[in-house]
Amino acid sequence: MIYLDYQATTPLAPEAREAMMRWLGGPGADDFGGGGFANPSSTHKAGRAAAAAVEVARDQVAALLPKGGRVFFTSGATEALNWALFSGAKARPGGVAGLSIEHPASLQCLERLNAAILPVDSAGLALPTDDALIPDNGIVATMLVNNEVGTIQPVADFAAAAHAKGSLLLCDAVQGYGRVAIPDSADLIALSAHKIHGPKGIGALWVRDGIDLDPLMFGGAQEQGMRSGTVSPALCAGFGAAAALAAERFDADGAHVERLWSLAMDLLPEWMLNGAASPRYRGNLNVRREGVNGLRLMSDARNIAFSLGSACGSGSGKVSHVLRAMGVSEADARASIRLGWGRYTSELDLREGLAAIREAARLQGVN
Template sequence: MSIDDVLAVARAGLRRLTPAEAAEATRNGARLVDIRTQLQRQTDGELPGAIVIERNDLERCLDPTSGERLPEATEKDIPWIVICDQGDSSSLAAASLRAIGLRNATDVIGGFQAWKQARPIYLDHNATTPVDPRVLQAALPYLTQHFGNPSSSHAYAAEPHRALERSRTQVADLIGARPEEIVFTAGGSEADTLAICGLRGRRGGTIVTQPTEHPAVLQACRSLEDQGITTTYLPVDEYGRVSPDDLEAALDERTLLVSIMHANSETGTIQPIRELAAIARRHGVVFHTDAAQTAGKIPIDVDELGVDLLTVVGHKMYAPKGIGALYVRAGTQLRPIIHGGGQEGGLRSGTENVALAVALGTAAELARPGDDLVRLRDLLQHELERLLPGRVHLNGHPTDRLPGTLNVSIDGIRGRDLLAAVPEIAASTGSACHEGADTPSAVLSAMGVPPERALGALRLTLGRSTTEHEIRRAAKLLAERLTSSSRAAVTTPQEAR
């Protein structure tokens, strides 16, 4: 049979899915496959979590004389859902996958645009990012072929050990550090805890932080109270920033550590870390910053910032959950909080998760500045202000904030009620660590935002796959819900009392 005949047979047995059916299938374990061109992906946005297969590679695999095979073609029993630019292209690509043995391949009626319209617009990238398909592909061999313990001395350990150190270098390069200064952890909370609870020092003393920190920092500080270590909380201004003068006044001979996050996850406000760290250094105090929201989004150089400890989190930068790192400047004395075999330079015992370390290293290498996110973020704010004149209020610094973070309060509506009424948008009202609490955000309260306005806050955070079309549609959906005749179904702060 010719290739055309093979495709005709495969296409005849194809059951095509509606976008809603495809979305349900992916929630039940189906694999999403993106067979658009590179230009189409750049123009229309990426498909979070999809495996990318180049169309030319697929066409070569159809030719039995080429000898080429898709690596994914071994997973024959998994449902595969193909997305192309148009519906006809999708069905042809699905038939091609069926022809090379992936018998459960199907496609989405209407192609990419239909899929995007059916899926909620994801504007919660500060909570977590989708795993970049290139990150996933880099990590998979270390869950299968290269499974050895990197600390062993035989042949099976060689490649895992090389991969671990290569990943360490990639993370170090992202922040301007040396590889030996990178300690892999199981995430940001562990890295923050190691930085705070692992600090070697006398019994007693003071840690200086701020009330708008991540709970991992705040709870780690509180956990040291039984050791006689107290915590000083610096005030923040109306933008959520710490004043260098306030830090200068708070330091004394009892101060052990200063921990101030690089950027806030709710408002995106970026702290003046360079000035703050310089003050701490003049006083001989160790300085830690949680860079969970900035690593991979804006340029970081630890020497330029002058920090001694810095937290990196994988799932905020398109790597999986469960992996992070702590930068420890050479000469900074820490003691481990997890004891055992002495891995990670004695600071983090436990057999290293090579696959996740590779994922973090790959994500670090793929990181790029969020210049276009600034444009889209500002467009979203402009559209909301245009459609809801006089009702939209920015929370956070107008310029010194993360490229993809917009936190706004809208008069006359609770943020959580508005999001519940617009299921076409996946966003939040604040940090995912506090989501669900029906109280004003502690971050906004510390900034002096009135309770009613704080309850009306929305945190809309953008990522690599966010498109201009999605931004305009999201603004329109929110505005329409607020101005529609069914507004009575939404509870306002006044009505809630």
Template sequence: MTYLDYQATTPLAPEAFEAMVPWLRDHHANPHSPHREGRRAKATVEVARDQVLAALAPGAEGRLFFTSGATEAANWAIAGTFERSGAARPKVVTIATEHSCVLDTVQALAARGAEVVVLPVGADGLVDRDAAVAAIDERTALVAAMLVNNEIGVVQPIAWLGELARSVGAVMVCDAVQGWGRVALPVSVCDLIAVSAHKIYGPKGIGALWVHAGTEPATLLYGGGQEGGLRSGTLSPALCAGFGVSAALLTQDDPSHVETLWDAARAVLSAPDWVLNGDAGARWHGNLNVRMDGLDVARLMSECRDIAFSAGSACASGSGRTSHVLRAIGLSDAQAKNAIRIGFGRYTRQEELVAALQAIDRAARGQ
């Protein structure tokens, strides 16, 4: 099996696995217990917290809260900020191509009285800046935007959006799940940042919310208040340890590796037959989303069953709906159904990538 679905999840780093093993096999204390073994577990959690902080927001004034994943982190950031904002700031602004954990959360807030503005994007997948300027004003509680789009890899202008939000006193929420460790993350203009371990070669089931000092969201989960009194639930030392090590390893990645893979991939799935979805320049090169007119993606995936790739985001697979991201950039339902997403990264070898894409290309052409 050739694995080319890095946007859905990345392979677990061996170093992260090894860090987790003792806490899965040998140690079982609750990190919130006061006895010696509990304190030992807590120390492991805090080491991991420092590792994630150092990789995510070095030197920034803020706190890191572990969560069950980025979905919880984004829900908490958005709903908790709206809860604290008060009636003077009823507006919530986001972008049409955001992940469903953001779009569904803001729609849930609409039922509670929020004035939701969903900004359009152009054919390149980038936010309409004029629409953003018109929408983000003194009545805005928060602006939520994704650093790197999970479906088409486009990099949104987070620094510009953050400055715009700050200029009117709004909170800037950034979903950095796909971009952290891959493209520049403008922490200085972000108030809350949601991340996930399993998108950076860590374990599934854990994420984090980084919170700039003074912008803490209201509590959503009640119980023991284990995470700084704001988030309840027993933490897993094993998951924290794996997350911490995977975060620390990000600085060792060689950006040229992905650039080499991108060039090789584009040489196989090339124009004019394969059309790139999203901007050609402002994008993460570990994500290749392309389409071919008339392509039967279901048949293609069946014929290429030894290659793991995607017909859309993993979160929407099996829903029967075409991608809201591809529709937002102006594709018809038919065109959206002709698209595939190829994801690669640290553990992808160039020769296996090329061989897999050549097989996909042949099958797409009916050869």
């Protein structure tokens, strides 16, 4: 299997796996610091060691974020976005707004909050901010990198417009964290570990100092009293290690992704790009070809892992809401595929994967 679906999830980095294993020990482990299984809320030596590992990971995650805020670990970005939007809307009751191309984890919350939906252009980029759509004393949701077409949104512009009206800016940074710079002006930032070669089952919400949200859950007052429930040192350590590695490899990973982008564009000259080529995260290639049936393409190229859009909706049979918001016809949306690559994708993988996809298209009568 050649894996070209990095927007859905990324391979676990060996460094993250190693960091996690130290905190998955059991009876007979040589020492609590090196193989401990203790509860980080416990006050004995083993618990304190586990708690220290969680705090090291928190600092590692925060190192890629703006200064002047707190990181709260969550079960993932979906939880972080739900928490930020519903609690933020309660704290700032003036209204809610968000982009039409937000991830369903945000978009479905926006719908339930009767939010103003902000349009994008045919290139998948947010239109210039319309002050009439920005709420007073509310919250605005703007993703950093779109998960389906990779376009980078003007988060700083929306933050300025929101702040001018006393509103908060929530940034879904899941697809951009560790890959592109995070604007300093966001007030709330949602993250996911498994999109940066960390483990599934953990994410985070960064909250700017001075912003008060209601606790997400009550019970044992974990996570600084904001999210009760026993914290997993192993998941935190894996997230932290992945974040530290992303910081260390930021330039190298970026250069590698750019090389693969250039190669893919050379190998798919007949395919039309969905979304702007710039500003865009170049590890995301969403393309279409007239006459292609994307669903059949996936079946015929079954040894290549790629998608038709968001992994959350890929099995629903629905046309991508992102492409439709960009004005792409239903037929063209169904002829579109999303390819994603990153740190562990080789040039040979990409060449062979795209060759298989081109052959699958040829079998559909598309030369």
